[in-house]
Amino acid sequence: MPGTVNGSLTSTLTPALRARLAEAAAESARTGRPDREVLGLLRQSGLLATAVPREHGGAGGDGAQVNRVVERIAADNPSVAIIAFQHFAVSARIAEWGTDEQKQRLLPALADGTVLAASAWSETGAGAAKRNLASTGIRRDDGSWVLHGTKAFTTGAGVADLYLVLVSTGAPAADAAPGEPEAPAAVYGAAGQTFFLVDAANPGIAPQPGPGLLGMRGSATGIVRLTECAVGDDSRLGPQGAATEIIAGVRRSGATLGAVSVGIAEAALDHGLRHAARLGLLSEPAVSHRLADLAARLESARALVERAGARTAPDPGLTTLYSKLHASTTAEDICLDVARLTGSTGYLGDDTAARLFADARGIALMGPANPLCRELAVTSWN
Structure with missing residues (x-):
């Protein structure tokens, strides 16, 4: 369709x-x-x-x-x-x-x-801002590249057919478009990093299951190993060394992981409403009023996500950061409150509320992780 x-x-x-x-x-x-x-x-x-x-x-x-x-x-x-x-x-x-x-x-x-498609940006030791990548791309004399390194926390590892891989190529963007603004002092990524599109059929790329996650357990989040991964220069996405500019465009697009958080929060609230209705608790003001407050918080998160997507704010990228922060923390709060409402059943490992809370927590840790969102927001004020 x-x-x-x-x-x-x-x-x-x-x-x-x-x-x-x-x-x-x-x-x-x-x-x-x-x-x-x-x-x-x-x-x-x-x-x-x-x-x-x-x-x-x-x-x-x-x-x-x-x-x-x-x-x-x-x-x-x-x-x-x-x-x-x-x-x-x-x-x-x-x-x-x-x-x-x-x-x-x-x-x-x-x-x-x-x-x-999937993104393979993160790696152990790189930091939340991906400024210390150990993975590398070495250009050969014929213009092709060899990629080395291990990427961690790659969503879709093993189920994706195409990976957008971030590596250090060791040189700033010599072929970047003229007039490009300089990157801010605190950015997601660092100078000299480049993106490559790597087919899953490439013998030099090996997606593997990662450590067991508490939440998002169906996301195939795992490890991607690059070993003598040979790719042509036609696999490079954007100018060499221009990854920070490409990453900045992700935020400006208005697409936000906060949308996942809104969906999680909606599911949790619906679960709480069904539980309260089943036990006849909706006639109790202490319960129904609390659920009304949670519904209002859900709508505030949804509105901010919609504002980010509409790109109507003076600084769309900043609004996208705020939407991820607000929606992810709101989802965690709603899931936790619903778990409390469901009482002892909300403490069971296979309970819906417990599962949704673990998923909601996962969004706060995904890139840019919430602490980095705050850092990027503060930097933009200067």
């Missing part, structure tokens, strides 16, 4: 598909593994076309549309939602920075679900 995301969202996320997403979320929480059947349904749904331009077979969606789609998926399965979010982010970066050849080759496949 490329080209009709807004009109097709309700029909695509049918009650049957939503039930299957929710079933997979509960099962993945127990097994710690992604549900490949559900990911296959995601590929077939048409939703992966959201961030691909229409001229390349996509829906032409902006940050606002991405946020809506991600929120709706997250209300049923947060793990699948962050896999979709990363796919949308890579699609948008190729649309913005890719060569004509890269766009023609990759974007139609990203739109129709043939190719599922």
Whole structure:
């Protein structure tokens, strides 16, 4: 259904598909593994076309549309939602920075679900801001590259077909476009870092399961090892050394992980309402008023995510940071309050409220992690 995301969202996320997403979320929480059947349904749904331009077979969606789609998926399965979010982010970066050849080759496949994309930026010891990468890209005499290193906390590891890999190439962007503004003192990334698009079929890339997570257990978050990973210069995304500029564009797009948090918070609130109704507690002001307060907080988070996607604020990138901060902390608070409301059942490891709280906590730790969001926000004030 490329080209009709807004009109097709309700029909695509049918009650049957939503039930299957929710079933997979509960099962993945127990097994710690992604549900490949559900990911296959995601590929077939048409939703992966959201961030691909229409001229390349996509829906032409902006940050606002991405946020809506991600929120709706997250209300049923947060793990699948962050896999979709990363796919949308890579699609948008190729649309913005890719060569004509890269766009023609990759974007139609990203739109129709043939190719599922993931981001491999983080690594142990790099810090939240990714300023100390140990992974490297070495340019050979013929212009091709060899990538080395290990990326950690890669969402979609082992299920994605294409990885957007961030490595240090050791030199600033000699071929960057003239007139580009200098990066701020505190940035996400560092000078001399470059992005590469690496096919999962490349023998030099090896996605592996990572350490067991408390939340987002169906997200296939793991490790990506690069060993003598040879790629052509046509795999480089954007100018050499210009990764910080590309990363900054992610925030300016208005697409935000806060949308996942809103979906999680909605699911938690619905769980609390069902619990209260089942026990006849909605007639108790102490319960119903508290739920009303939680509903108001949910709407405030949703409104800020929508404002970020609309890009109507004077500084859209700053609003995107605020939306991630506010929505993720709000989701944690709502999940915790609902767990308290459900009493002893909310303390069970397989309880819905407990699972949603673990997922909500995961968003606060995802890039940019909330402490880094605060640091970037403060830096922008200067």
